[in-house]
Amino acid sequence: MNRHHVIADVSAPDRRLMAAGGLIALGLFALPLFGSALVVDKLTLLMVYIILAVMWNLLAGYAGLVSVGQQAFIGLGGYFVLRLVESGMPPFLAIGLGGFLVLLAAWPLSWLVLRLKPAEFAVAMWVLAETIRSIVMFDPLVQGETGRSLVSLNAIDPDVRRTTIYLMAVMAVVISLVLSHALLRGRLGGESQAIRDDEEAASSVGVSTLRVKRWIFLISAVGCAIAGTIWLASAITFQPRSAFGINWSIFMLFMVLVGGLGSYLGPVLGALLFFALQEVFGDFGAWYLAGIGVVAILFALFAPRGIMGLIIGKTGQEPLSMRKLLITREG
Numbered sequence: 548m549n550r551h552h553v554i555a556d557v558s559a560p561d562r563r564l565m566a567a568g569g570l571i572a573l574g575l576f577a578l579p580l581f582g583s584a585l586v587v588d589k590l591t592l593l594m595v596y597i598i599l600a601v602m603w604n605l606l607a608g609y610a611g612l613v614s615v616g617q618q619a620f621i622g623l624g625g626y627f628v629l630r631l632v633e634s635g636m637p638p639f640l641a642i643g644l645g646g647f648l649v650l651l652a653a654w655p656l657s658w659l660v661l662r663l664k665p666a667e668f669a670v671a672m673w674v675l676a677e678t679i680r681s682i683v684m685f686d687p688l689v690q691g692e693t694g695r696s697l698v699s700l701n702a703i704d705p706d707v708r709r710t711t712i713y714l715m716a717v718m719a720v721v722i723s724l725v726l727s728h729a730l731l732r733g734r735l736g737g738e739s740q741a742i743r744d745d746e747e748a749a750s751s752v753g754v755s756t757l758r759v760k761r762w763i764f765l766i767s768a769v770g771c772a773i774a775g776t777i778w779l780a781s782a783i784t785f786q787p788r789s790a791f792g793i794n795w796s797i798f799m800l801f802m803v804l805v806g807g808l809g810s811y812l813g814p815v816l817g818a819l820l821f822f823a824l825q826e827v828f829g830d831f832g833a834w835y836l837a838g839i840g841v842v843a844i845l846f847a848l849f850a851p852r853g854i855m856g857l858i859i860g861k862t863g864q865e866p867l868s869m870r871k872l873l874i875t876r877e878g
Contacts (some may be wrong), residue, residue: 561867568724575717579710587713591781592730593822594716595774597803600814601723601800602770608809609731610763611743613665615796616672617771619679621790623649624772626683629695633688639711642776650765657761662761673793680791694786701783712780719773728811728867730766739763743809801839805846807855813866816854823828 579587599621609615627648631641660671684691700708730736738747738759741749750756798821806817824842828835850857859865 551595560864563838564866566634572717572721576714579713581823584706584709587709588781589826591709591713591716591777593818594720595778595781596798596818596822597720597815598716598723598777599776599795599799600768600802600806600818601720601727602767602774602785604641604803604806604808604810604814605727605770606767608803608814609736609743610739610760611665611746611759612661614672614767615669615793615800616674616676616796617767618791618793619672619676620649620768620771621775621778621795622676622680622683622787623652624775625785626686627772627777628776629688629697629785632697632699637812638703638717638780642715642780644774645776646769650769653765653768659765661757661760661764671680673796676791676793680787683791684787688786689785691779692786692788694784694789696784697779700780706773708780711775715780716777719777723770723773724815726766731811735762748857767779801843805843805853807853810853810865813853813855820854 551651557854575590578590582590594595599617600725603614603617606617606831628638628641628645631644631648632638635645656675660668660675663671681687689695738749738754741752742756742759748757775790779790782789802817802821803814804817805820806815807813820842824839830840831838846853852859855865
């Protein structure tokens with residue numbers, strides 16, 4: 548019987564970087580004490596982007612599962628929150644439970660899509676997202692494309708609501724980064740990267756490829772759902788076209804590819820750049836998309852490994868690298 552384990556260590560520079568990250572997190576938690584309402588709202592959106600980028604990178608960058616349908620879970624997270632709130636549940640409790648309900652929905656779906664080939668998986672996820680959107684639209688509660696507002700959230704003091712949603716968003720980012728770091732530096736990380744690089748070879752040394760891919764798929768689904776619940780709480784209104792829009796996948800692709808696919812910090816850097824571009828070009832209509840497109844083309848031509856690739860080229864090492872040595876033993 549094959550047994551395998553993963554060798555992983557944390558270097559001194561990485562420990563310093565993690566300590567700096569902890570200080571940044573503390574600063575973010577304290578921001579509502581001195582930040583304006585506009586800053587808090589904008590940073591809430593940035594937190595949503597970071598969560599989505601980290602989750603898509605976990606799926607595609609480490610497990611090799613390229614999806615253009617993660618908006619299915621973003622929208623489902625928001626829809627479940629709407630349903631729970633309308634049934635009488637306190638809105639903030641509903642936001643917390645939205646991710647769990649998506650986990651229950653994603654589990655059976657994983658048995659269908661993870662047996663497909665890579666190209667088939669990507670298309671199937673998009674079809675799945677569109678199918679779920681169509682089903683949700685027929686719910687009388689949603690009122691088609693008109694959507695529905697979370698009226699109970701409007702009853703909460705605006706400052707309390709804004710601060711609570713922001714703190715939930717920061718906490719979700721911290722948890723997603725810490726959890727993904729712990730998972731990727733352990734056995735699951737080594738196995739997922741082995742599957743990404745050569746699935747047949749990974750299977751031959753005893754890696755349960757379907758089990759590993761299912762874990763990554765479910766974690767990513769829940770993370771996207773949590774981002775969706777936070778986004779809905781911030782926007783207040785649920786509209787299927789926005790919640791299940793293909794734009795979410797385009798945003799995730801941009802953030803991860805520009806930041807650095809398969810790197811730990813790349814998605815965070817990509818999310819920061821994407822957010823900055825939105826702030827610069829957001830008021831210029833079509834120029835907003837044009838600006839993002841130009842940046843993507845420039846990176847594809849001159850920095851195909853993204854921002855993290857540029858950093859590695861300058862320093863000779865990847866900060867918080869998740870690359871592993873998978874050791875296999877017989878017996």
